[in-house]
Amino acid sequence: MIDSQLKLxxxxxxxxxxEETIIFALIERAQYKTNCVIYDPxxxxxxxxxxxxxxxxxxxxxxxxxxxxxxxxxxxxPFFTDLPxxxxxxxxxxxxxxxxxxxINGKLKDIxxxxxxxxxxxxxxxxxxxxxxxxxxxxxxxxxxRIHYGMFVAESKFLNQTDEYMLLINAGDREGIMDxxxxxxxxxxxxxxxxxxxxxxxQDPGDIxxxxxxxxLHVVDIYRRxxxxxxxxxxVDYLMIRGKEYSNV
Amino acid sequence: MIDSQLKLxxxxxxxxxxEETIIFALIERAQYKTNCVIYDPxxxxxxxxxxxxxxxxxxxxxxxxxxxxxxxxxxxxPFFTDLPxxxxxxxxxxxxxxxxxxxINGKLKDIxxxxxxxxxxxxxxxxxxxxxxxxxxxxxxxxxxRIHYGMFVAESKFLNQTDEYMLLINAGDREGIMDxxxxxxxxxxxxxxxxxxxxxxxQDPGDIxxxxxxxxLHVVDIYRRxxxxxxxxxxVDYLMIRGKEYSNV
Numbered sequence: 001m002i003d004s005q006l007k008l009x010x011x012x013x014x015x016x017x018x019e020e021t022i023i024f025a026l027i028e029r030a031q032y033k034t035n036c037v038i039y040d041p042x043x044x045x046x047x048x049x050x051x052x053x054x055x056x057x058x059x060x061x062x063x064x065x066x067x068x069x070x071x072x073x074x075x076x077x078p079f080f081t082d083l084p085x086x087x088x089x090x091x092x093x094x095x096x097x098x099x100x101x102x103x104i105n106g107k108l109k110d111i112x113x114x115x116x117x118x119x120x121x122x123x124x125x126x127x128x129x130x131x132x133x134x135x136x137x138x139x140x141x142x143x144x145x146r147i148h149y150g151m152f153v154a155e156s157k158f159l160n161q162t163d164e165y166m167l168l169i170n171a172g173d174r175e176g177i178m179d180x181x182x183x184x185x186x187x188x189x190x191x192x193x194x195x196x197x198x199x200x201x202x203q204d205p206g207d208i209x210x211x212x213x214x215x216x217l218h219v220v221d222i223y224r225r226x227x228x229x230x231x232x233x234x235x236v237d238y239l240m241i242r243g244k245e246y247s248n249v
Numbered sequence: 250m251i252d253s254q255l256k257l258x259x260x261x262x263x264x265x266x267x268e269e270t271i272i273f274a275l276i277e278r279a280q281y282k283t284n285c286v287i288y289d290p291x292x293x294x295x296x297x298x299x300x301x302x303x304x305x306x307x308x309x310x311x312x313x314x315x316x317x318x319x320x321x322x323x324x325x326x327p328f329f330t331d332l333p334x335x336x337x338x339x340x341x342x343x344x345x346x347x348x349x350x351x352x353i354n355g356k357l358k359d360i361x362x363x364x365x366x367x368x369x370x371x372x373x374x375x376x377x378x379x380x381x382x383x384x385x386x387x388x389x390x391x392x393x394x395r396i397h398y399g400m401f402v403a404e405s406k407f408l409n410q411t412d413e414y415m416l417l418i419n420a421g422d423r424e425g426i427m428d429x430x431x432x433x434x435x436x437x438x439x440x441x442x443x444x445x446x447x448x449x450x451x452q453d454p455g456d457i458x459x460x461x462x463x464x465x466l467h468v469v470d471i472y473r474r475x476x477x478x479x480x481x482x483x484x485v486d487y488l489m490i491r492g493k494e495y496s497n498v
Contacts, residue, residue, distance in 0.1 A: 016453070017280065020276070020277075020453070020462075021277060024273040024276070024277065024450075027269070027273070028269075028270060028273065031266065044337060046336055046337070047336055053317070053337075056317070057313070057317055060313040060316065061313060064306070064309040064310060064313060065379070067309065068302070068305070068306055068378075068379055068382070069379070070379045073379060076379070087295055087296055088293060088295070088302075129317075130314070130317055130318070130319045130322060130325070133317070138387070193455050196454045196455060197453070197454060197455075199454075200449060200450070200454045201449070201450050204265070204269070204446070205445045205446060205448075205449045206442050206445060206446075213269075
């Protein structure tokens, strides 16, 4: 019997619910200016740490989250390495996906800092550095969970069409895998849904001026340019490893 | 000239924007079950720590936030004491409110755990302990910032009606101060606005079943039963200290 976490409808429902989390997080970040000083590794001198103010906060948050065994969950991935061991006994819930070591958080953080923040925030410095990095952490975690959830999608699709995927995997045909994974109708529906949600959640219903806290088309674009492609990269990476394991069994 | 942070309209705008932050946070928490085990101090054995899993996470988060000098901001208050010193040089922006030592986070946490979580979350255990406490932290911080922001309200009103407040303060008439602070029309408008926002943000616009992620009237009730009264308690506490300082100058 297929693990309920791998039923495509359950995965889609999870991805749909994550849209709220992502849009709320982006709206929260967008209330502050870019504050680029928080991403500049040379702006603050931090004892025993090399990196930006934001990096420091993410690293310290990773440490705390590792202590509470956050990264034993199959959709949670840290941004840093060398983290403390969990202080709670590790439970190992049976994961429906295989262990791969995939973690695209480095690439995600780079895109987030260099492209996404300047895209959604007004340029400038409002001094709200603490509030800014708190929002950064929530945004990055939400995006990371969504993107790494691609492994659930990939596993589910692999189980449904094992032979087709194995042919492509054995041929090393990443592009072919990408094509087989892609469902353009689903993607178009997703983008339309995200636009509607961004319009709904991004506008104070009592605001006569009808200002958006974040431009809905920017949210759509964030999905189109970064979230969907990064998710699919994770899916392809996962399948390449998955296929190898399948061959060896 | 009056500090722009103390202009009543600017304060109201800030409180209105905080409604989004609070409602988003409550919606996020409400997706998980109560998971009462995370609030039970005897449920997890944590080395060198006495308290619940949620307490541990809040304490560790307070430590990180203290390191990045979060609690030097006049609307940020920790849940725990004995926190590490900031690793960044402390900047002391001129605060428009006086230093009072007021911190109602203990009371807030108690209400949150015992009353608010069971009110917004489905009873039960879904094993999402890490996700749960992450949401708890975001909720508690948002509520705490809103409630302690009452000190800005109180300072602003004190400057506008110093003589009236001083009479009541000198008479130790807390009830009289509460009455003078209270603007029922503003409160009714606030509750109506919060209801509308909860309806708007709590419903996936594509959900045909029109389910609310959180019952809008519960959000209204959270404002009515806890947020507004706690804010006013903070305002009265602040004014009692403010009046004494005023007399001594």
